Amino acid sequence: MDLELPMVFKYHVFACFTKRPAGHPRGSCMEKNAQPLWDRLQQKLDAKPLPDVNMSASGCLSFCRAGPLMVVYPEGIWYRPETSDDIDEIVQSHFIEGKPVERLIIIPQR
Numbered sequence: 001m002d003l004e005l006p007m008v009f010k011y012h013v014f015a016c017f018t019k020r021p022a023g024h025p026r027g028s029c030m031e032k033n034a035q036p037l038w039d040r041l042q043q044k045l046d047a048k049p050l051p052d053v054n055m056s057a058s059g060c061l062s063f064c065r066a067g068p069l070m071v072v073y074p075e076g077i078w079y080r081p082e083t084s085d086d087i088d089e090i091v092q093s094h095f096i097e098g099k100p101v102e103r104l105i106i107i108p109q110r
């Protein structure tokens, strides 16, 4: 089947908001300080709206040990940001300039 569908967003970001209890064997992104990172991302997108970029809060993205994780479609690029500066760089370089931030890209493994 050949479907040609319009792009709804140029970039759609899924950020993991999963929180598990302390000591859980899988850990979680929220346990790894994801909240301030995703807060920063939302702030950046709110402060300078990019109409073709959407952020969605995601449940577990299945690679918990690698967290905090976010994945950007349509490329399917996985990022593991650690600081607010990392988030700022992703927004500026990837979402505004169209250049993924190679140093923050990971290939997640279980």
Ligand code: FES
Pocket: 016, 017, 018, 019, 027, 028, 029, 030, 059, 060, 061, 062, 063, 064, 065, 067, 069
């Ligand atoms: S808890 Fe974030 S990837 Fe599983």
